[in-house]
Amino acid sequence: MTMRMAFSPCPNDTFVFDAMVHGRIPGTPPVEVDFADVDVTNGAAERGEYDLVKVSYAALPWLLDQYTLLPCGGALGRGCGPLVLTRGSDSVAGKVVAVPGDRTTAYLLFRLWSADEPPAEVVVRPFHEIMPAVAAGEIDAGLVIHEARFTYQRYGLHSAKDLGDWWESTTGLPIPLGAILARKDLASRVGITPAEAARLVRASVEAAWADPSLSREYVLAHAQEMEDDVVDQHIGLYVNEFTRDLGDDGYAAVDALLGRAAEAGLVPRVTIPRLASV
Incomplete structure (x- = not known):
């Protein structure tokens, strides 16, 4: 069965997912990708349209009934805020x-x-x-x-x-920007569990780092006419150690953002579950 994915055409996302999309990570189901801005994917995820999807961390309170947060593949870091x-x-x-x-x-x-x-x-x-x-x-x-x-x-x-x-x-915490979610019923839809999807995403991140040249054509094809140096700056800033694994600091950042927002009455209060070790 084909796994439907959605993420942005920005260099960090195409860099991260290139190896998965192009069949270089063993165990990945056939993939169909839609490119969309995050405000579009936030709404699509609320409707349950994708198996694996990049969304805003701010949207999680409306999505965790259908989706599991993966501890890898997203955008979270320092010096990278809006x-x-x-x-x-x-x-x-x-x-x-x-x-x-x-x-x-x-x-x-x-x-x-x-x-x-x-x-x-x-x-x-x-x-x-x-x-x-x-x-x-x-x-x-x-x-x-x-x-x-x-x-x-x-x-x-x-x-x-x-x-x-x-x-x-x-x-004192990094800033949580974009999250990768997998449908909770992923196994029945495409034959892999959310935890297995996380292993594939992490392997795709590591493959991108191991040989950046392999993803270059895919990245540039979707980079919206960005100059090469801007593409490199973009990837260098948004693909970092938190992309490989959120870790304690990453989860603390997510909890702090959504906790503060809930206290201010801006989002429903929610607990972020950690996916079992992958």
């Missing part, structure tokens, strides 16, 4: 702000950070549209993710706040 961009102001109070999705980790961090001085209006836009809209004066500020942290200066924009730095200085 940025609040403006044309010069350091404040978003009373402003119109574009965000890349209403259940993204970026937006959840933004809501925690801006609670005392909230914007007047929040609009959702695909992340690649946000910087041009801010630069053109269509909106006052934008919340950006991914490679935008390497390119926003080209639009003449100002980083009003690095929410990753804010989170790390507040908690």
